[in-house]
Amino acid sequence: MPELKDKLKSDMVVAMKAKDATRLGTLRMVLAAVSNEEVAGKQARELTDEEIQRVLTREAKKRKEAAEAFESAGRAEQAAAERAEADVIAEYLPAQLSDDDLASLVDQAVAEVAEQVGGAPTQKQMGLVMKAANAKVAGRAEGSRVAAAVKAKLTS
Template structure:
């Protein structure tokens, strides 16, 4: 079992003993999402910490999108609950890169790709650069921000 999944289980037990309903419910949902991901596909598998982080990142993104939808519908109490759940899950994610650090990361990836291939990537190779940048960011930056930085760097 991955360390992060074990940490989530341990924190869930702590929340259960402390009768912290928000944290308990949020961690239960996160563990259910992880289990669903483990059994998805043709064979069951054990997720690594990186894969668990990807699931948690997806769950945080869902919560943020739900909060925006609830705000748009005038349901502030539900939006606040979604934001609180997002905050609980965000505590398990690595620190996010700032908006100033993302272009630097993209520039270093472009430099590495240029050094390995002998020529600078073009806008046609944007997908390759995005994939390499996302791998280097390792879940510390939103994919859309990385894509935007790559597009502006290659344009």
């Protein structure tokens, strides 16, 4: 069993014993999402730690979007609950890259693509640069941040 899934399960037991309702509910929800992902598709399989991190990232993004929606609807209590869940999920995700670190990884990706295409990449080759940049970032930054950094680099 992947280490991250073991950690999620053991932390769920700790939260159960500590009667920490927010943490317990969040971990149950995350483990359910992981289980759903495992049985999705043609054949059931066990997810790797990297795949579990992608599920966690997706769940954290859902919580942030829900919190924003509740906030704009004037429902501060529900927004706070969603943010609390997002904070619990964030504990299991890798640290996010700073803007400077992200910019340097994007620079490396642009250089790699420039080598492949034989010149500076253009806006039309943004997909190639995004693919290279996402491989380097490996879940340590949101896709929208990566896309914005790549677009800024290609237009400059």
